[in-house]
Amino acid sequence: MTNISMSPFTNEIERTDPPREFTMPHFILYKRDEDPDRHLKHYCSTMILYRNNDALMCKIFATTLQGEAQDWFHTLLPQSIRSFNELSFVFTKEYSSNRSIKRTSNHLFSIVKDHWETIRDYVKRFKAEKAKIVGCNEDIPTTAFKNGLPTEHPLFGKLIMREELTLANLYALAKKHVLWDEAKQSNKN
Structure with missing residues (x-):
């Protein structure tokens, strides 16, 4: 005892x-x-x-x-x-x-799609980083995601044309782009 x-x-x-x-x-x-x-x-x-x-x-x-x-x-x-x-x-x-390092929403602007990275991987990495930020205004991640894409990427053009784009809509467009890319790749094979 x-x-x-x-x-x-x-x-x-x-x-x-x-x-x-x-x-x-x-x-x-x-x-x-x-x-x-x-x-x-x-x-x-x-x-x-x-x-x-x-x-x-x-x-x-x-x-x-x-x-x-x-x-x-x-x-x-x-x-x-x-x-x-x-x-x-x-x-x-x-x-x-x-302690985990607390991130601010400005951190999202440092996330840039690498030239070798697929859109699927970029979205996954972006979502993981956004999840670390508490109380993030939706406009910031939407803008940061677009800014992280190369201007010559086809998805960038689609996103830039949308005025009122929510984060959910952005992810949905990215998913459509991924599916379209995958279908295009399977047709080549």
């Missing part, structure tokens, strides 16, 4: 039992080399029904740590954690170097 006084949690947290109706949710374990903010968001959304039970939030969070992250947790000073906010703070501070 673990000595309560050696726990990073205060005695009050250690002595708190989970509610009778509590069943352990399934968590993605944190292994030290991932974004700590993403792990905390997943944890908090999974524990949303219990977010007002600070002791439970602390104790269950400790079970989501694996490997070196679990080792780190046990290096915390005894009785140094008094709340889930404190635990979240020391956790994110410890693993801040693993």
